[in-house]
Amino acid sequence: MKTEKKLDYILAHNPDAVFLVRTSDLKIEQCNHMALQLCDIALEEMLNSYAPDLFTSLNESLSILTQLVSEGDTFSIEEVLTTAKGNIVWGQVSLYTFSLQECNYQLIRITDITPMKQRELELKKIELELQQHSKELMLANEEVVAINENLEHIVEERTNALHHQNEQLAQYAFLNAHKIRGPLARILGSSYALEYAEDEDERQKFIHSVTKSAQELDMVVHEMAQVLAIDDDQQEDEIINVAEDRMTVSEKSAEKFSS
Template sequence: MQDISSNTSQLYRITYEAYSKFANGINRCSNLEEIANVCKTNLKYLINFRILRMCIIREKDNFIVEQFSGNIWYDFESETEIFPYERDLKETGIPLLTGSIPDKLLKNKIERSELFDPVLWGWAFDKTDSKVIVSLLADQHMTFSVGDIDILKLVVDCIQSKFNEIYLKKQLAIQNKNLTEAYETIKLKNEQIETIVKNQQQTINKRTESIAEKNKKLLHISALNAHNVREPLSRIQGIVQLAELVDTETFKIEMMPKLESTVNELDVVLKEVVEMASKEIVALKAEEL
């Protein structure tokens, strides 16, 4: 059987087909779970590794994905979950190649005894709006070489681009939600203000009507009082004028009884006026309460 590794063109074609399938799968992803499933299914045909770990650091979010032994894990983690050597890669940007494998990288993934001459590779890729830290653990059973770095970069670019797309959509959805909530809050406040203004206007209208009604009653009292008081008062004025035309005896005999009667009548009228006014004032005060 012909060795595929000896046929460069055939190897490139197989690699190209595998990468095309991987890239198409990533492009169709709409969430992180789908990205993880595509990686789990396709990366083994592109790169040899025992553990592949990728940290996408964007603003305050650290997205970490790990693939190992046919399994895949991913989540958003805090800065404390980034390994010390990854922090060094982030700060210096100097690629890593070492046989010193951190226990934390192996934990719950693979036993150290299962590895044969392991090597840890590490890279830091600067992107426009994020930094990507890639760790790849290989050994003599799952070898990785310098020639594989180019395809690894393509894989990283593909995953990082899709992650950014999903991340931005998520952030946009959050902002839209916040804007919608803010709009609903403003709308509610406006409705409350309109209700308050409407109630105030109704209160003002009621008070205006009440004042108008009170004024009407007061005018009625004034007109009634003026009419009732005017008649006896006019008679008294007439008697006083006649007193200048008659002698004292005549005034005493003929005019005085009429004057006394009219004064008594005026007294009664004034009492009625006071009583009526008092009742109206009490009624008006009661309405105010």
């Protein structure tokens, strides 16, 4: 009598789906409202139904129960259940065997943990996505660091090259200054002598010397101007190349982190 009252209390007040199944034929003898709701069927369809027909994935669990013959044996498992109507439920299934009025029964309790499992799966998916994103960011950062290190090396090489070119240019300018002195000295000397020329022939001689020295000076200045222009163009190209490299690295870095 005490067992019957306890069973009635469990069926009436348990918040989970509860089924009372006869061990001999696995037919459902009683169930509560949550069991009807879980299976989405009416009471008349539930009673005397073959328990494995309601949950196809419980067949293996119920077959294990048939081996539990002593009173008080229990079995619990967490698994995905498929109802006869095709609904998918993730449940914590607890099975308990007992005897009542010389008849063996199985009390099956199913706790619907579908929402909890769905949250767990969603959180696991998010965690995997975050790990993948973190890995991609780490690889992108390593690539940017490598690019920057390479760029610094390139800039240092080109800076040294420009410095060397400037030194060569200064040396060249110094040497050309000596080339200027020769024709300039001859111009000054001929101009001075021209003032004291005694006749026209001598004057023409000094004028010719001034003209020739002036032409020679012009050629030296022209050559220097050409060299200066070439070196300026080379330095400008170097500066442009370095600037383009910096822009390329910046664009690559922006693309990596925006993706």
